[in-house]
Amino acid sequence: MKILVTGATGALGSRLVPLLTAAGHTVTGTTTTEAKTEQLRAAGAEPVVLDVLDAAAVREAVADATPEVIVHEATALSHQTDLGARELRRLDNVFATTNRLRSEGTDNLLAAAAGAGTRRFVAQSFAGWPYAREGGGVKTEEDPLDSHPPAGTEQCLAAIKHLEDAVTSAPGIEGIVLRYGGFYGPGTTIYPGGEQAEMVRRRLLPVVGNGEGVLSLIHIDDAAEATAAAVERGTPGIYNITDDDPATQREWLPRLAAAMGARPPRRVPVWLARFAAGRWLAMVMTEGRGAANDKAKRELGWQPGHPSWREGFREVFAGQPAQAAR
Template sequence: MRIFVAGASGAIGRHIVPQLVERGHEVVGTTRSAAKTGALRGLGAEPVVVDALDPEAVADAVAKAEPEVIVHQLTALNGPMRTLKRMAAATNRLRTEGTDHLLAAGRAVGVRAVVAQSNYAPLEPAGGRFLDESAPLDPNPPKDVAANVAALRHLEDAVTGIAWADGIVLRYGGFYGPGTGLETAEDAGLAALIRKRRFPIIGGGGGLWSMVHIADAASATVAAIERGAPGIYHVADDDPAPVRDIVLELARVFGAKPPRRVPAWVVWALAGRGAVEIMTQSRAITSEKIRRELGWTPRYPSWRTGFVEGMS
C-alpha cells in the first residue's frame, strides 16, 4: 500500500516508517523541518516538508502522494519540559485543525482508511481498574487539562465519525524507549527530571499507569493500518502498575536516588488538579481487543523488562 504518515519524524513516526517499509509498503512521510528530510529518506520514506496547520499545503501534499491510508501522528511534544504548556497548546491545534485538514485532504483523494493517535490518560477516572475501548474521555476534566482533553475528543470524534473511509483511533499507553524522553540519553526530558529527583511521587502514587514501548506502539499501528476495523483500539503492555512502582523502577534503572514524595495538596496548589489526578486516580487500560482482533503481541509484555532492555 501507499501510506501517508503525517508526523513521520516524530518519536513514534520514526519507528512506524521502517516497519512499514520492511513490510513492503510505500511511505510518504511529513516533517515540519527540511533538516529532517535526510533522516526520513534514510528510514525508507519519501519525505515532504509541510505545515500541518496550512490546509492548502496539506491538501497539496496528500494529492501528490495519492495514498491509500493516512496515518495521523502529529504532535509538538519534542521540546524541553519547561515548555510543556506551549507544546501542549501546539499539539492541541494539530489534533483539531491538523486533524480536520488531513481528513479533508484524505476525502478528496479517496483514501480507504485514516489511522490516528490518541492516548488513554484523559479517560474518565471512574469505573473499574481496567478500562476497555468503551470508556469515555473524561466529560468533566480538571481545568488545567480541559483544553487537552477537548482536543483529543475532537480528534477521536472526527476520525471515528467519517463515513467515507475506515476511521481508526489508537489510544496508546505511556511511551518509553528511544526518542520518547524516557530513555538512556542523558538529556532526555522526563528521564532527566527523574535523574535529578525533580519528578516526585504525588500523594500515595496509587494511580495506575499503562505503558508501552515505542516500537511496540509502532507495530500496533502497522497492524491497524493493514487490517484494523473502524473504531478505537487500546495499545499497552500486559503489566499496568501503580505510578509509584513505575517511577521507583525508573529511578533505579537510571541510577538515581529514589524520587521525593510530595503531598497531593501541594501539587494541586502549584500545578493544578490534572497533575494530581494522573498520579493518584488514573485507571489502566486493557489491550485485549487489539490482541484478539489484529493478533498484535508486544515485544515487551512488561515495562519491567522493557526498562532494562529497551531504553536505548
C-alpha cells in the same frame, strides 16, 4: 499500499516508517523541516515538508501522494522540552500546537483524504490520563473519557475527543484511533537524556499522596508495530495500545529510578503537589486510570514485544552510569 505518514520523523513516526517500507509499502513521510528529509529518504520514504495546519498545502500533498492509507502522527512535542512545575499547571499552554494538530490538522487531513479517495485513516490518540476517574483502575475502549478534566487541561482533552470523533465518524473512510499508553524507549521522554528521565534523575517527579493512580505504558517500538498492524487490518474504531502491565504510580516510578541508577523519587502530600504543580499532576498520581490492550491483541493480531515496562525499563537503561541527582 501507498501510505502517507504525517509526523514521520517524530518519536513514533521514525520507528514506523522503516517497518512500512520493509513490508513493501510505498511511503510518503511528512516533516516540518527540510533538514530531516534525508532521514526519511534513508528510511526508504519519499519526504515532503508540510505544515499539517495549512489546509491548502495538505490538499496538495495528499493529492500528489494519492495514499490508500493516511497515518496521522503529527505532534509538536519534543523530549528535549524542559517541563517544570509551572508548565505542569497548565498543559493546555504546553500542548497548544499539538491540540491544533489534533483538531484542525485532523480536519485538514480528513478533508484531503476524502478528495483523494483514501480508504483508511489511522490517528494517534492517548490513553495516559483521559479516561473517566470512576470505577476500576483499568479501562477498555468502551469506557467513557473524563467529563471534568483538571483545570488547565480542558483544551487537551477537547482536542483528543475532537480527533477521535472526527476520525471514527468520517464518511467513506475506515477510521482507526490508537490510544497509546505512555511512551518509553528511543526518542521518547523516558530514555537516557529524555525529559521525564531527567525529572526522575533530579527528583522533580514525586510520588503524590498514596500514588494509587494507574498508568499504562508502551515501548515505542511496540507502539510502532501496533500502528503498522492497524494500517493493514482491524475493524474501524478505537484501540488501546498499551503493554500488559498497568501499574500504580507508586510502583512504576520508583522502579524507573532504580533502572536508571537514580535515587528513589520523593513522596509529597496531595496538597503540596496541587500547590506546586497544579491539579493535573495530583490527579494523575492519585486517580489516573490505565488501559487494557485485549482488543488490540485480538483484532489487530498484535502482541507487545515488551509485555511489561519492568523488563522494558531495564533494557532501555542497561549499561547506563548511575544517574546521580543534582
